Amino acid sequence: MATVNENSERDTAGKKVLFSGIQPSGIITIGNYVGAIKNWINLQLDYDSIFCIVNLHAITVKLEPAALRLNTLELLALYLACGIDPNLSTVFLQSHVSAHAELAWILNTVAYVGELNRMTQYKDKAKKHADNINMGLMDYPVLMASDILLYKTDLVPVGADQKQHLELARDLALRFNTRYSDTFVVPNAYIPKVGAKVMSLQDAKIKMSKSDENENAYISMTDSPDVIRRKFKRAVTDSDSSIRFLKEKPEISNLLSIYSAFGGVTVKEAEHEFEDIGYGEFKSRLADAVIAVLEPIQNKQKQLLSDKAYLNQVLKEGAQKANYRAQKMLSKVYRKVGFVQKS
Ligand code: ATP
Ligand code: LTN
Numbered sequence: 001m002a003t004v005n006e007n008s009e010r011d012t013a014g015k016k017v018l019f020s021g022i023q024p025s026g027i028i029t030i031g032n033y034v035g036a037i038k039n040w041i042n043l044q045l046d047y048d049s050i051f052c053i054v055n056l057h058a059i060t061v062k063l064e065p066a067a068l069r070l071n072t073l074e075l076l077a078l079y080l081a082c083g084i085d086p087n088l089s090t091v092f093l094q095s096h097v098s099a100h101a102e103l104a105w106i107l108n109t110v111a112y113v114g115e116l117n118r119m120t121q122y123k124d125k126a127k128k129h130a131d132n133i134n135m136g137l138m139d140y141p142v143l144m145a146s147d148i149l150l151y152k153t154d155l156v157p158v159g160a161d162q163k164q165h166l167e168l169a170r171d172l173a174l175r176f177n178t179r180y181s182d183t184f185v186v187p188n189a190y191i192p193k194v195g196a197k198v199m200s201l202q203d204a205k206i207k208m209s210k211s212d213e214n215e216n217a218y219i220s221m222t223d224s225p226d227v228i229r230r231k232f233k234r235a236v237t238d239s240d241s242s243i244r245f246l247k248e249k250p251e252i253s254n255l256l257s258i259y260s261a262f263g264g265v266t267v268k269e270a271e272h273e274f275e276d277i278g279y280g281e282f283k284s285r286l287a288d289a290v291i292a293v294l295e296p297i298q299n300k301q302k303q304l305l306s307d308k309a310y311l312n313q314v315l316k317e318g319a320q321k322a323n324y325r326a327q328k329m330l331s332k333v334y335r336k337v338g339f340v341q342k343s
Contacts, residue, residue: 022243032221119164142168144169181336222301237279
């Protein structure tokens with residue numbers, strides 16, 4: 001991807017800006033962890049990082065208000081438990097910064113109905129939620145572009161399923177810049193080499209998704225060791241017994257990728273390690289590797305959830321930092337489109 005980043009802003013330490021987010025729509029899976037959160041932890045050292053909990057996105061599908069409230073704090077605690085440092089990065093709730101919705105409106109005027117109608121995620125979700133194909137569901141990628149473009153973002157670490165949305169954010173930035181003069185930084189996606197698309201444990205043709213009706217298809221970040229072992233044991237595999245990363249072995253390849261991401265080894269090293277080992281033993285060691293990473297995170301998350309005052313303080317400070325930056329960009333955009341300034 002070519003980069004047109006004349007508008008790129010570096011902070012005082014000369015760092016580029018990184019932005020990402022997850023919806024507080026319920027269970028967070030190891031797919032979300034490997035595809036997104038895990039990479040955020042390392043990248044936050046090198047980038048001026050902003051991590052958002054995207055609750056405006058979450059209500060594009062039906063969600064009980066009480067559940068959304070609970071999910072939000074749980075996701076915040078998970079971010080922190082995984083190692084996001086609020087002193088290093090900005091962590092905030094999307095609804096606390098009204099500029100996200102405001103910029104989305106402006107971007108709507110440069111987004112075409114045709115291109116939104118063609119988005120894969122929209123088509124999938126429309127099929128899945130046929131009784132609730134609301135405008136928000138269709139407008140979801142424009143709001144996501146708004147999230148990203150508000151902060152002069154250079155890098156957006158996401159799983160492979162978000163690539164198309166990133167392309168749209170780039171297109172909208174370029175289209176706005178062409179129409180109104182240079183304003184937005186054109187962002188780049190950061191998609192991990194291993195684990196960009198963790199597949200379902202029950203069907204390696206579809207991605208691991210928290211909204212899968214079959215609980216055995218995913219491992220939740222809060223699953224107990226017993227449950228993790230059971231789910232891996234039940235994971236679908238082929239009848240051949242070699243542990244190799246091959247196109248014709250999608251189930252084993254998926255498990256090897258998970259092992260690589262959690263065990264801190266390359267897929268090649270993992271293949272070597274399991275050369276003369278059967279599926280049963282492999283699955284058991286895989287479970288060990290995942291549990292070893294998840295257990296401390298789960299303990300930390302529990303501890304954080306018992307300190308609501310601290311969590312609220314993190315959100316308050318995050319909102320202040322994000323709001324300041326977002327308002328600056330929004331004012332610039334308002335000026336560019338010809339809105340008379342408030343006196
Ligand atoms: P749903 O499956 O309900 O549509 P989701 O699991 O995709 O939701 P999001 O909040 O939309 O959850 O995604 C959060 C982040 O996790 C995104 O960066 C997304 O690309 C990544 N992600 C989601 N599923 C996977 C997966 N199976 N493998 C790798 N990354 C994933
Ligand atoms: N659509 C994203 C979540 C999301 C996001 C963002 C990710 C909303 N706004 C901005 C990166 C940057 C998803 O992962 N499903």
